[in-house]
Amino acid sequence: MINFGRRQFFHSAIIGAAAFAAPGFAHDVIFQSGTGTPAGDGPSPILLARAKAALDTHRSRIHVTDRLAIADFSKPSRDPRFYIVDLKSGKATSFLVAHGKGSDPSHSGWVQSFSNSHGSEATSAGAYMVGETYFGQYGESRRLLGLEPQNDQAEARAIVIHPAWYVNRSLIQEQGKIGRSQGCFAFDQNDIGQILQQVAPGTLLFADKA
Template sequence: MINILLSLIAATSLGLSSNYWNSPDIKKSPEKADWYSEIPSVYPQIDTQALRRMLKQQAPTMSDAVINKVVTAVKCSSIYAVDNNNILSVIDYSLPSNQKRLWIFDLKNSKLLFHTYVSHGIKSGTFLTRYFSNKYNSKASSIGVYKTEKAYYGREGLSLRLAGLERQFNDNAMNRSIVMHGGWYMDEQFIKHYGRPGRSWGCPAVPLDLYQGIINTIKDNSLLIVYYPSDEWFGKSRFLTCDKNKNQMTSLADVKPVADEQEHRDDVFFAQVHKGGEDKPILVMPAPQYEAFFQSQAPLGRMLRRRINQQEYIALNTKELERLSQQKSQDAFQSVYFVIPTLRQVRGYYETEMKIINLGVITEINPSVSPMTKVKEYNVRFNSTASIRLQSTDRFIRWLGL
């Protein structure tokens, strides 16, 4: 410990920040690999009261609980000499997804720049954000403190890389390809119509009419604080406990997903027309026709993740197909389509787009039961071809469900 303190004094005397100790040229013993992250360096004093006043004035809907943690995180980032600019972004995942829960501030001019909607991961909940993960392929959001990196053009257009600064909470964000990007399912009219926005695979997606301005504002070294009232995060985050003795910190168990987070998946129907997995045509209906025929709101859980000609489409489930077969409405039949995913290369990336395939005009949909599997199937007859068989599945389909 004496050697550590002498090293810290030497660094201060030479004008070195704690970033010096992050250099790959500095060798650290395994048992002391993180000592520098627990000992505050000499740092410029943050006027926490002024920051608190600014947040209250510029973001009157931000709760005191969020403000308190944001102020602490900004103070701790200064203590740990995290290099950042004067832009601060805050996401409050304790709010439901149909509320504006992203704030972006100019700290130099004490001004709110943006206040808008932001998505959470599809495995983090439906309307509420309730589960977080730092694991690969979890499709969940991650809480904690981030630093923004460079913007780039990817499969979602202009996007922003995010570097998670918190071990156990978000330090896998970069490798998980967690980035900020725009999403058509985040637009305000979409949210008002369907009651909530769509969900990403863990990325904080923002409205298309704002995403370029947001990304160009917060890129290159700004802080992003993603808040949720997690006791685990409160107790273990070095950005929330920098003024506490390590011995005073409570040891907390990991947060587990609540029991009802396993979202029910309806059966959808695909056509048995050729071999393949997810490339089999799936039966869908445009959202406006769906709502008109079934007299109910289109379910986002069965909405295609890609629009076709700026139109949303819904995959049909067993009850809906049964109703179609019983009513035999030719108008409804003409609104039913088969779609298939295709890949196209954009800016060096492959992205999925949905394509309608023409199998003819549907004239009949008749149910049948397989005696071997007991799975309900349907036969679809067209005006121009022989009938084809539909089979149901409730498996996860990567391009289905928002």
């Protein structure tokens, strides 16, 4: 696997409940930090199991089945909490990702709640299918289609993957957290190339708190 960061942390995520694990998936995941992010641990094993179950549930609509992405919003925004998991090798890479203003009105750096409502500027939980690439106000971005009732307005709300100036290590050093989006999955401009390369159209993206 390509080394995306200077520092690496290896962690085995043990899934205790076999009922949640889809057949054929690796149970041990080795975590590797993305560009500019410090080494960190992996996503919650509970979320990893839920993401695998979602991949199995939505398999008819998901074209990429050898990897998935997880946004673990149990963690603060200062942590690299977005994981791209290679299900064949059991390896994953982590990156910083912003959550929506409406999910954290006081800008604490932690997701307080989710919303699927128009105008909420909040993050929505659940399984998404990654859609087509487009060029918007932030540059190269990727659309998202919500697959569940709790996030089925994602496309109408223009919830997407995009780079943003307010997601970077300098802000964490200054204020202990990154900025907030309007509900989108916003990434460091230095990481977006890797994100778009690995989280291709047809990939499952799962977001939630453990």
